[in-house]
Amino acid sequence: MTALSLFFILLLLLNLADASFFEASQAFLKSAFGGRRYAYLYVTISRCALITGMAIAALIAFRAGLINIGGEGQLVIGGFAAAFVSIYSGVTGVPGIILAILSAMIGGGLWAVLAGLMKLKLGVPILVGTLLLNYPARYITSYFVSHPFRDVASGMPQTLLLDKSLWLPFIEGTRLDTGFIFILIVYGFVLIYSHRSVPGYHAKMTGLSIEFAATSGINIFSTTLKTLAFSGAIAGLVGAIAVLGIHHRFTDGMLVQPLYAWTGIVAALLINLVPWAILPAGFFFASLTSGASGMERTADVPKEIAIIIQGIIILFVASRATGIASDTKNKEEGN
Amino acid sequence: MLADLFDPAFADSVARIAVPILLASLGGAICHRAGVFNIALEGFILMGAFAAVLGTFMLGHVFWGVLSAILAGIFMGLLFAEFHLRRPGDAIVVSIALNLIGLGLTTYLLRSVLGVSGVFQDEALGKITEINLPVIESLPVFGSFLSGQSILFYVSIFLVILLHYIYSRHKLGFWMRAAGENPLALKTVGIKPTPVKLLALVLCGVCCGLAGAQLSISNVSLFVENMSAGRGWIAVVIVLVTNGRPIPILGLVLLFGFVDSLSLRLQGFGFPQQFTEMMPYIASLVALIFVSIRRMKNLVGMRGYDNG
Numbered sequence: 055m056t057a058l059s060l061f062f063i064l065l066l067l068l069n070l071a072d073a074s075f076f077e078a079s080q081a082f083l084k085s086a087f088g089g090r091r092y093a094y095l096y097v098t099i100s101r102c103a104l105i106t107g108m109a110i111a112a113l114i115a116f117r118a119g120l121i122n123i124g125g126e127g128q129l130v131i132g133g134f135a136a137a138f139v140s141i142y143s144g145v146t147g148v149p150g151i152i153l154a155i156l157s158a159m160i161g162g163g164l165w166a167v168l169a170g171l172m173k174l175k176l177g178v179p180i181l182v183g184t185l186l187l188n189y190p191a192r193y194i195t196s197y198f199v200s201h202p203f204r205d206v207a208s209g210m211p212q213t214l215l216l217d218k219s220l221w222l223p224f225i226e227g228t229r230l231d232t233g234f235i236f237i238l239i240v241y242g243f244v245l246i247y248s249h250r251s252v253p254g255y256h257a258k259m260t261g262l263s264i265e266f267a268a269t270s271g272i273n274i275f276s277t278t279l280k281t282l283a284f285s286g287a288i289a290g291l292v293g294a295i296a297v298l299g300i301h302h303r304f305t306d307g308m309l310v311q312p313l314y315a316w317t318g319i320v321a322a323l324l325i326n327l328v329p330w331a332i333l334p335a336g337f338f339f340a341s342l343t344s345g346a347s348g349m350e351r352t353a354d355v356p357k358e359i360a361i362i363i364q365g366i367i368i369l370f371v372a373s374r375a376t377g378i379a380s381d382t383k384n385k386e387e388g389n
Numbered sequence: 390m391l392a393d394l395f396d397p398a399f400a401d402s403v404a405r406i407a408v409p410i411l412l413a414s415l416g417g418a419i420c421h422r423a424g425v426f427n428i429a430l431e432g433f434i435l436m437g438a439f440a441a442v443l444g445t446f447m448l449g450h451v452f453w454g455v456l457s458a459i460l461a462g463i464f465m466g467l468l469f470a471e472f473h474l475r476r477p478g479d480a481i482v483v484s485i486a487l488n489l490i491g492l493g494l495t496t497y498l499l500r501s502v503l504g505v506s507g508v509f510q511d512e513a514l515g516k517i518t519e520i521n522l523p524v525i526e527s528l529p530v531f532g533s534f535l536s537g538q539s540i541l542f543y544v545s546i547f548l549v550i551l552l553h554y555i556y557s558r559h560k561l562g563f564w565m566r567a568a569g570e571n572p573l574a575l576k577t578v579g580i581k582p583t584p585v586k587l588l589a590l591v592l593c594g595v596c597c598g599l600a601g602a603q604l605s606i607s608n609v610s611l612f613v614e615n616m617s618a619g620r621g622w623i624a625v626v627i628v629l630v631t632n633g634r635p636i637p638i639l640g641l642v643l644l645f646g647f648v649d650s651l652s653l654r655l656q657g658f659g660f661p662q663q664f665t666e667m668m669p670y671i672a673s674l675v676a677l678i679f680v681s682i683r684r685m686k687n688l689v690g691m692r693g694y695d696n697g
Contacts, residue, residue: 177684
């Protein structure tokens with residue numbers, strides 16, 4: 055039933071754009087998984103790394119009952135920090151890459167912790183605090199790359215190009231940057247964290263019932279801050295990967311426009327916060343986005359069709375399994 | 390310099406900026422009071438703004454534009470109701486999905502139906518008639534605030550008063566409050582909470598649709614991708630800060646209109662655009678922190694212990 059309604063909506067949308075279903079689906083498949091020497095497939099995998107990373111960031115916070123929808127801000131801060139440190143610290147080569155990634159993770163983590171402190175010290179709900187911090191992150195970095203740290207010669211609001219030694223190398227014999235490997239490591243780490251570690255257990259318990267967790271002697275204050283720092287640091291790492299591996303500079307809006315953070319949240323919700331499923335979900339949404347770009351190029355179907363499909367899928371999935379945390383009362387209050 | 394800052398055009402711009410946020414906040418407040426945590430206002434407004442332009446363009450008069458905006462808002466409200474009330478979808482998840490659908494669908498239709506990307510502008514698009522009030526229009530400063538606005542300005546002010554009356558005096562208002570605060574009590578007097586919540590979502594759709602119409606066929610007459618640009622989120626914060634009470638909403642929205650117009654003006658004095666664009670969000674954050682601290686203190690004072 056769900057699949058059927060989705061199919062009809064798809065046909066209707068394609069009809070509005072005057073595209074034939076056959077032509078559009080061919081373009082979709084080619085652009086998601088094919089291309090000359092698999093060029094498009096590599097783009098999909100690259101994108102999958104970013105989306106999966108953002109999905110993991112969302113998942114970690116959501117499992118602890120912290121509705122962190124500020125991944126976008128943490129991502130942008132991380133990306134800018136990576137570009138800034140790479141360009142102005144003068145450290146090159148592998149130490150430079152490590153330094154850039156660390157600063158991105160610290161930047162993203164602190165940005166998330168800020169929202170945690172606003173909740174714990176001032177009572178601002180996490181949902182609203184994290185969301186509102188997206189905008190300062192976006193506008194402050196936009197100001198930085200438009201004025202003080204702008205590459206004036208390029209004519210665009212962006213930083214200088216990174217030194218070549220800081221670019222993440224391609225995997226042997228392919229056009230795939232190594233950013234994906236970082237995300238695979240994080241993926242493995244998160245599986246262990248969620249299922250086998252004490253902090254992960256504490257976070258999960260806090261998410262299931264904050265009263266029970268507090269009664270059992272878990273320090274809610276430090277669990278909240280640690281979990282948010284972890285979540286934000288991963289968002290920051292994703293920003294660093296996008297800068298070091300794909301764009302090699304920070305351009306205004308480059309991490310906001312593709313909706314990486316929101317797609318990540320949607321992916322985490324789709325799988326109902328089950329950690330192992332995050333990688334397939336990330337790949338699914340990355341293919342959806344890549345395929346839609348292909349339909350736009352060859353069949354003249356606007357690529358926003360991917361966003362609509364994401365929304366519809368989530369509506370149907372949400373109506374089966376209730377998402378986020380189990381405690382409805384908490385959610386109604388927007389905590 | 391002060392005279393440059395606060396002239397009649399400034400008062401006019403406060404009203405223009407305030408109306409869409411006011412309408413959206415009222416819509417959000419109706420849901421909030423009825424116990425529906427609707428944070429999809431951004432998507433609702435965007436659909437309203439697009440439908441207003443599409444309706445005006447296709448049917449040739451702004452009246453049809455406003456009507457289409459209302460219908461688009463109601464459509465979003467019904468979608469929300471289908472997945473949150475009839476099926477057990479989580480309100481936050483449904484909201485996130487509807488925001489994505491609002492953004493995706495309007496951009497998609499802009500490109501596929503109207504055939505442009507980015508901005509749609511056409512001579513056939515009119516503006517909602519502006520109403521000039523005699524006598525009042527000649528008042529200093531307030532004249533250009535109270536007069537010469539679109540009809541939606543007067544509608545929104547009327548809605549504030551109407552909602553205040555309904556919530557404090559009318560049975561319908563009591564039902565809607567009970568649906569949010571104590572659904573069980575509502576059931577014991579023989580009224581099902583779900584239809585009341587459905588009504589709240591539909592009314593929210595009407596308000597947000599009008600907010601969108603004010604954006605696209607009154608403040609300007611064009612549609613831009615992602616035109617709502619965060620106004621829906623500001624409305625969500627305003628609803629949380631005021632706890633959905635209409636009169637405080639009006640006050641806070643006017644304050645926002647003031648801050649926003651001021652920052653637009655400061656741009657003319659050489660302030661970087663990014664800082665002026667950031668102002669409304671910083672203002673929301675400050676308002677939220679202020680109220681949250683006060684609420685925390687009240688809670689501790691009343692019960693003598695912290696309830697988490």
